[in-house]
Amino acid sequence: MPYRAVFFDFMGTLARFVPEQEELLVTAAAASGVTLSLRAARQGFAAGGDWWVRQLGRVPLALRSHSEMEALYRGFDVRVLQAAGVRLSVDRAFGIFQELLRIGSGSRLSPYGDVAPALAKLRDQGVVTGVLSNMGRDLPDTLEALGIATLFEVVVSSAEAGAAKPDPGIFAYALRKAAVTSEVAIHVGDQFDNDVLGARRAGVTPVLVDRYDLAPDRGECAKVRSLLEVPLLLG
Numbered sequence: 526m527p528y529r530a531v532f533f534d535f536m537g538t539l540a541r542f543v544p545e546q547e548e549l550l551v552t553a554a555a556a557s558g559v560t561l562s563l564r565a566a567r568q569g570f571a572a573g574g575d576w577w578v579r580q581l582g583r584v585p586l587a588l589r590s591h592s593e594m595e596a597l598y599r600g601f602d603v604r605v606l607q608a609a610g611v612r613l614s615v616d617r618a619f620g621i622f623q624e625l626l627r628i629g630s631g632s633r634l635s636p637y638g639d640v641a642p643a644l645a646k647l648r649d650q651g652v653v654t655g656v657l658s659n660m661g662r663d664l665p666d667t668l669e670a671l672g673i674a675t676l677f678e679v680v681v682s683s684a685e686a687g688a689a690k691p692d693p694g695i696f697a698y699a700l701r702k703a704a705v706t707s708e709v710a711i712h713v714g715d716q717f718d719n720d721v722l723g724a725r726r727a728g729v730t731p732v733l734v735d736r737y738d739l740a741p742d743r744g745e746c747a748k749v750r751s752l753l754e755v756p757l758l759l760g
Contacts, residue, residue, distance in 0.1 A: 642753060
């Protein structure tokens with residue numbers, strides 16, 4: 526059965542901050558006397574992101590107290606650095622991330638260079654293209670500001686759907702909006718728990734974006750380094 530719709534995650538899949546958070550972490554760590562390679566920083570954020578998703582799956586941010594949220598953020602800082610190969614105290618890790626926020630205050634969102642050509646190929650293949658993201662209702666405005674809104678026929682935020690990935694409810698909402706069934710849909714994203722497992726639970730075919738070849742080959746789904754590879758999966 527041919528695929529009729531392709532949904533994309535937003536952050537880390539369609540867009541990134543410039544400078545990237547990994548570059549900022551290398552700089553912030555150096556200011557504290559800690560040497561990190563860019564690849565180590567990428568590995569740290571990938572592992573920290575997976576941990577963050579699991580924590581929010583247990584207790585959403587909205588249900589946490591101020592002290593619980595602060596502990597969550599500090600736990601994230603420590604785990605990112607641990608996964609990057611650096612073991613520091615909670616306070617020192619927190620200090621590095623405070624420096625990251627300071628030097629990154631002027632960062633801006635930018636789409637990846639492969640977004641427009643990949644989406645053009647998909648549109649030529651006649652499939653419905655969409656964005657499926659755990660973001661607020663300002664997602665359409667964000668796409669517009671980046672100049673990529675016209676590339677998508679369906680835009681779904683967790684705020685609109687009333688469910689967030691990996692909850693299959695947000696995928697079901699997107700499928701209804703695109704007027705397709707799960708069997709003919711693909712979801713492309715960079716987070717294994719949110720995007721791959723979430724899509725699979727909803728009966729949608731997952732594709733993992735691993736731009737920097739950081740994820741192990743789990744053999745559980747298709748993996749691409751560039752969005753330009755996605756049209757090829759449709760044949």
